[in-house]
Amino acid sequence: MKPQLLKGTRDFLPDHISKRKYIFDTIETVFRKYAFARIETPAMEALETLTGKYGEEGDKLLFKILNNGNFLDKADASALEAKDSQKLALSIAKRGLRYDLTVPFARFVVLHQNELVFPFKRYQIQPVWRADRPQKGRYQEFYQCDADVVGSESLLYEAELVSIYHEVFAKLGLGVEIKINNRKVLFGIAEAAGITDKFVDMTVGIDKLDKIGEEGVRKELAERGIGSESVDKIITLLAIADYKQLREHFAEGSEGWKGLQEIEQVFGFLGDSGIKDLKFEITLARGLSYYTGCIFEVAVDKSKHPNVVMGSIGGGGRYDNLTGSFGMPGLSGVGISFGAERIYDVLEELNLFPTEVLEKPRAVFMAFDEASLVWAFKAAQAVRAEGIDVEVYPDAGKIKKQMKFANDKGVQYAAIVGDQEVANKTVALKDLDTGEQVSLDLEALISKLK
RNA sequence: GUGGUUGUAGCUCAGUAGGUUAGAGCGCUAGUUUGUGGCACUAGAGGCCGUCGGUUCGAGCCCGAUCUUCCACCCCA
Numbered sequence: 001m002k003p004q005l006l007k008g009t010r011d012f013l014p015d016h017i018s019k020r021k022y023i024f025d026t027i028e029t030v031f032r033k034y035a036f037a038r039i040e041t042p043a044m045e046a047l048e049t050l051t052g053k054y055g056e057e058g059d060k061l062l063f064k065i066l067n068n069g070n071f072l073d074k075a076d077a078s079a080l081e082a083k084d085s086q087k088l089a090l091s092i093a094k095r096g097l098r099y100d101l102t103v104p105f106a107r108f109v110v111l112h113q114n115e116l117v118f119p120f121k122r123y124q125i126q127p128v129w130r131a132d133r134p135q136k137g138r139y140q141e142f143y144q145c146d147a148d149v150v151g152s153e154s155l156l157y158e159a160e161l162v163s164i165y166h167e168v169f170a171k172l173g174l175g176v177e178i179k180i181n182n183r184k185v186l187f188g189i190a191e192a193a194g195i196t197d198k199f200v201d202m203t204v205g206i207d208k209l210d211k212i213g214e215e216g217v218r219k220e221l222a223e224r225g226i227g228s229e230s231v232d233k234i235i236t237l238l239a240i241a242d243y244k245q246l247r248e249h250f251a252e253g254s255e256g257w258k259g260l261q262e263i264e265q266v267f268g269f270l271g272d273s274g275i276k277d278l279k280f281e282i283t284l285a286r287g288l289s290y291y292t293g294c295i296f297e298v299a300v301d302k303s304k305h306p307n308v309v310m311g312s313i314g315g316g317g318r319y320d321n322l323t324g325s326f327g328m329p330g331l332s333g334v335g336i337s338f339g340a341e342r343i344y345d346v347l348e349e350l351n352l353f354p355t356e357v358l359e360k361p362r363a364v365f366m367a368f369d370e371a372s373l374v375w376a377f378k379a380a381q382a383v384r385a386e387g388i389d390v391e392v393y394p395d396a397g398k399i400k401k402q403m404k405f406a407n408d409k410g411v412q413y414a415a416i417v418g419d420q421e422v423a424n425k426t427v428a429l430k431d432l433d434t435g436e437q438v439s440l441d442l443e444a445l446i447s448k449l450k
Numbered sequence: 451g452u453g454g455u456u457g458u459a460g461c462u463c464a465g466u467a468g469g470u471u472a473g474a475g476c477g478c479u480a481g482u483u484u485g486u487g488g489c490a491c492u493a494g495a496g497g498c499c500g501u502c503g504g505u506u507c508g509a510g511c512c513c514g515a516u517c518u519u520c521c522a523c524c525c526c527a
Contacts, residue, residue, distance in 0.1 A: 007518065057525055060451070100527090128527090133451080136520070142527065204525095286526095312527065339527030368485060403487035418485060432487065 008132070008140030015358055020143075020344060022357040023172070024125055027145045027338055030167045034160055036123040036147050041104040043127070047089075047096040053103045053325070055289050061130045064093035097129040101146040102290075102322070102335060109150055109333075110326040118151030125340075137310055137342045146316075148335030150323070155262055158294045158318070159269030161336045165298055165314060166275045168338065173352050175304030176313070179281035179297045182263055183317070185246070186285060188256010189237050192249060193230040202226065203285035206238060210283065243280045262294055277301065286315060293318030296336055300346055308349060313342045362449045363413035363429070365392040366402035376417040379427055382442050388449050390415070407432055413449065 005011065012020065028038075044065060051059050067074075076091035098104050101124045109116065125145045132138060147164060149157045162178060169176045186206075190199045201224035209217050214235060221231045240246045243260050250256035263280060270278065286295045298314035316336030323331045347353055365380045367373035373396040380392045391411070393402045399416065406414045416428040416437075427445055430437040440448060 004518085055525090057451095061525080130526080132526075133524095134519080135522095138526075144527065315527070337527070342527055366486090398484090399486050400483080401487095405487085407487040414487075416486070420485090428485085430486070435486095435488090437486085 006140070008134035008138075010139065010141075018357050018359045019348070019353050020340065021359075022353065023340055023343055023347070024143075024145065026171050027168050027340075028123070028125065030164050030171070031123040031145075031147050033167075034121070034147075034164055036121040039105075039108065039122045039124055040126060041098070041101070041108055041124070043097055043129075044095045045098055045104055045107065047094055049107050049326075050096045050099055050103060053290065054099055058099060061132050062099055063097040063129045063131050064089055065095040065097065067092055067094055099130055100128050101126060101144050101337070102148065102319075105146070105148055105335075106322040106333075107326055109331070110323050110328045113328065119149050119154075119157075120151055121147070121149045123147040137345050139341055143340040145338040145340055146335055148333055150331055150333035153320075153332045155265040155294070156269055157334050158262075158266045161296070161316065161334065162266065162270060162275065162278055163273065165296070165336060166277060169277075169298070172343070172347060174343070174346065174350070175301035176277055176298050177301050178275075178278045179284045179299070180263060180266065180278060180294060181281055181284035182259035182294050183291050184255045184259025184262070184293065185243075185282065186259075188250045188254055188259060189234055189282075191254065191256060192237060193226075193233040195226055195230045198224065198226055200289075202234065206234065206283045207285035209238065238282055240282070241280070243282075246282070259293075266294060286317060290319040290322055291317040292320040294334070305346075305350055308346055310342055310346050313339045313346065315339075358410065359389075360410050360412070361389045361391045362411070363388075363390045363415045364402070364406035364409070364411050365390060365415045365417065365427070366399060366406070367393070367396040367416075368399065368418040369396050372396060372417040372419065372422050375422045375425075376415070376427070379415065379417070379442060379445070383446055383449060386446050386450065388446070390449070403432075415445070 031038075047062070047064060050062055054061075071092045074091060076088055079087035079091065105122065105124065109120065123146060125143060127141055127143050129141050131140060134140060147161065149160075158180075162180070165176070165178050186203055187196070187199060189206075190196045190202050193202070195202060202221065205217055205220040205224060205226075208220065212220070217238075218231055218235065221234065222228065226234075237246065237249060240249070243263050247257060247260050250260065267278070281297075284295060284297055286297065295317035296315060297312045299312050300308045300310055302308070314337060316334070318332065318334040320332050321329060322333055323329070363383070365376040367376040373392075377392050380390050383390050391409075393405060403414055412432055414430045414432055416430060418428075421427050421439070424439070424441075426439050426441050428437055429440050429445060429448065
């Protein structure tokens with residue numbers, strides 16, 4: 001049997017884990033600062049819980065878990081006969097791996113509604129799975145870091161979430177653009193163009209503006225059956241970068257007008273808070289069909305990091321009725337998600353990880369002979385008792401080999417023990433960076449390594 | 451899911467028109483140095499050339515399938 005990694009999955013080596021931990025810790029610290037509480041949910045959910053929440057495309061990307069036992073016994077015979085995989089799946093798989101953290105959270109809220117205090121703020125850092133075709137920055141198993149609030153329609157939360165995005169990326173030293181739009185504004189555009197029936201087609205089309213340009217969008221919209229007059233109207237409205245100007249094109253009290261009100265309120269809360277990376281982006285649409293109000297997306301700021309090629313590294317928005325399908329209508333929520341893997345890839349590419357994130361033991365203890373090894377272990381235990389991380393090389397003997405071990409592991413100090421050290425109850429501490437070596441008793445050793 | 455691309459030593463990659471024992475750099479092991487890593491020098495180990503099948507006297511090289519990588523579309527973190 002040849003060892004293999006499944007498509008779109010990765011192993012994490014110790015250094016990789018240290019760097020990921022740095023990202024997770026940074027995000028978590030900010031989440032907690034805004035009073036979000038951590039929860040966890042199972043990797044698998046009832047397939048029923050997951051299907052139909054992410055649109056048709058999303059359903060195709062769900063990993064399904066084959067039922068245990070003699071599943072063929074209960075399989076849909078006609079679907080099997082007709083080779084209808086889609087239909088057959090329902091009868092042989094009742095569970096699936098979660099596709100994101102938001103839908104399981106909605107299920108969680110409904111299930112535990114009597115134990116929660118609303119508005120409920122939770123964060124969750126767990127892996128999700130998608131049967132997507134892998135690419136750079138796109139995996140089949142990846143971690144999401146989500147913060148959501150349910151049980152309030154206040155736009156204060158939109159402002160908080162924007163602040164969280166801002167603070168996390170500032171801490172990570174990564175220049176980003178936080179884009180904000182509102183589904184109601186998009187609906188207003190559809191209304192103004194008289195194509196509310198083609199709302200979804202319109203959003204998919206205009207989302208590509210910066211990628212395929214105005215002509216490309218015109219073509220795309222036409223192909224989706226939107227008349228040329230409507231297309232002209234849409235293009236005209238998209239050209240208005242300032243949301244305050246855009247309001248003149250919407251009737252007072254209309255959906256689009258309300259959407260602009262909401263955006264204005266979010267900017268109002270943030271005021272002079274110094275968040276310069278928030279930008280109204282009228283073409284931002286986002287695919288997930290459950291969003292109803294403000295929507296967010298975070299991308300690497302190309303003006304600060306021109307060579308980075310990476311899709312969005314975060315996204316989110318407001319959903320007015322997520323829990324509705326679980327029998328709890330009228331509960332509004334808003335949330336954001338960080339794409340930890342993509343953030344990792346970008347930080348790595350830009351060399352933005354501080355060197356101290358790599359967690360190394362302070363010293364490796366090594367001995368020339370068996371008797372010295374006993375003293376080396378004893379000394380190491382004394383140092384460990386002070387809360388200092390150290391390693392003891394397990395075999396006495398060739399110091400060259402042991403030094404190389406310490407060097408390869410990236411450890412700064414070698415604590416060497418031989419006859420003389422045992423006799424004097426000292427260790428010879430060598431700094432592998434500078435090459436300097438001193439003889440220290442335990443007390444001096446501890447204060448040096450602390 | 452559609453189209454394309456990639457796979458040779460632990461890693462990064464050469465491999466000329468199909469022709470004997472498949473190469474390099476880095477890394478690894480040992481020694482030069484029996485109380486000292488990094489640097490240098492010397493020697494050595496390590497490859498069913500992604501997998502399965504086909505064409506051929508003969509395949510790393512040609513053909514097919516499959517898996518994987520990356521790219522575009524779709525969608526997305």
